[in-house]
Amino acid sequence: MFNSNNDFGYKIKSLQAATSMLLRAGRGNMGTPTPLQPKKSLILYEHEACPYSRRVREAMTQLNLDFESRPSPHKGHVYRDELKQLAGKAQVPFLIDENTGDQILDSQAIIDYLFAHYSKKGSTPSKFQKESDGDNASISNKLASVASMMRGVKADHPKMNEARGKPEQPLHLYGFEASPFCRLVRERLSELEVGYVNHSVAREQIQDIGGFGFRLNIGDYQPIKGGKRERLMKGVMSEKLQFPFLLDPNTDTQLYESKDIIAYLNQTYG
Template sequence: MISFTVSLVFFFRAAYFVTAFLLPKTGRVNFNFNERNISSHPPSAALRMSIPNSFDTLTSGLASIARLPFGTIVSGDAKSTPPPILALYDKEGSNECRVVRERITELDLVVDVVVPSATNSRVFNDENYEYFLGKDSSAATVPRLIVQKEDIEETLVGADKIITYFEEIYGERPPVVDENDEEIKKQVVSALILFAENLPSLFRYNRGNTVAGCALPPSKPMPSMLVLYSYEGNQFCRLVREVLTELDVPYTLKSAGKGSTRRTELSDITGGSTQCPYLMDPNTGKNISDSKDIIQYLYKNYALFTPPNELLGDLSDILTPILKPVYKQLAPLQAGSGGENKVEYEATIAAAKSQIEEEIASEDIVIYTYSLSPFCTEATAVLDNLEVAYKEISLGKEWVPFLINEDGPQKRAALGEMTGQTALPHVFVSGKNVGGLYDGLLPALEDGSFWKLLKGDNK
């Protein structure tokens, strides 16, 4: 039975090692985080987004390919002085919103304020928010466009009304299928277009639909408006817009599709480059061009913390319920509980507990790790990005024999008796047990208890 259990554990551990090596890490980047307050966004514990990796780039690219040629090139019916668009309430992952954004790119429009309107956005929950729509179901309809018609502001709700408005001002979008083509061919192409409308949401499943747990709480004052040069069909622009939606941060959109006059404007700003996305932040004076750099910057300045690898989190959700009871049984056995001398075993564990108590009292933040564990690497990266001082205590490369340190099994068993957790990473703040990465550190950052513990408020 024990051999079967060990084999099972090895299988699952191998699974997460494969995941860790196939998916690039968030990296350890030195960011200057200030102390964060308690988040009051509605719970979104399952939504743990991350810095884009190669998989994100691939799926975002496929999403762009699925919608070609829409949202990429400025069309001939764009006007040099279009009527002002005051605001667009938008959800990045919505098919209807995507159709509107595509047309905005093709018409080379500027949107004064794009208001992210994810399911649990402050748009629907915070009555003090400048862009609050309401809590009833009628207010939840997006996209929603506010336009200036002479001296009157008009609100258009739903993609159909917005597209109709664009047609009235700019004319109809050129048909994809020639009017002279056979009727059957037009029907087939129309069906394919309808099918392709849903592919981006499939490729980018669950991104840009919900405010993430790391988003700043509504109590934080909104900054001056960020400015984003972007166009809908660009895969890297999509990654940035997703994060802006998930962090609930409004911004000014300057469309810069292929053929846009705004590319000259962008070239003047950058000294020759017309690369999108391009973010300008008047709050800090920073201008950033690379999508990954932009997203790291957004997490640094407009989030509670930089989240770790989201797919590793999904794997943790699967493995933890299976492996936790297994580890609980194996840890004492590995430490020698099955030996004949029970008194010696108990004395060894007592000594390990004393050492642990000394260690967690030696620094405000202490984390126990394995050097080969991707979960441990991600946990220390989160702490690094917070720019807080901490002590890392490694129990070896991994928990298995020949990889764990000489005193590792005893410490593992002692941690299990002290906290009920034998898996690593294991975080302590001000001597108090916080737990692992996904079940402890991240929730503590999201609800603010991490910072309370760090300040010494243990209530």
């Protein structure tokens, strides 16, 4: 396995993460600027490499919904034991909506629920309906997991993770599902079993598309007025939109670059 703190290893991992994005044909990029965010945070037991969890996160990005991620990778105990008690088995994804009291297993059931309750139309778009006649995960979805070498599928050192326990306050990660750099951070959070609030910051317009500091716009960038990105720029992100962005209230740490975030996670929670 490549070391993400090594320049060569980090570049390889970034390429693998970008390949995952391409295999998903850009799903998890765009979303509504005016999400119907519930009062109480949605809770999702998942792990990064799971193709079924990915389907749910892509829908969350489309709806631009924030949620609390409780990483439950194989061999893990920090949240996985809790998942077994709540769901009756260690199956992800598993959604808890404290706004309605609903608890849902199965990726398609979760997706249909999210669009029914938190979309303006109240119905599941065709591209988010069942992907195959089999197990709801298409070949391209499964290949996307393989392309990232299944990172995030298994706890890195479960005994140490369990002994460390949960952070006193959940971390906050700002980004969007399809970003390969956000994926690298989510993979590490999953391996370390560190819970966090996933703040979906979907691209809301063509001008939001870009990478490496460039966007497809002429002149100064302007987010959609009243949209989620504009609110973030005027609030927590202080006029700078760059993802991933990590806030750790336990240490008063704020970081932007994925490589720096991963190094911080290794040092603080590894």
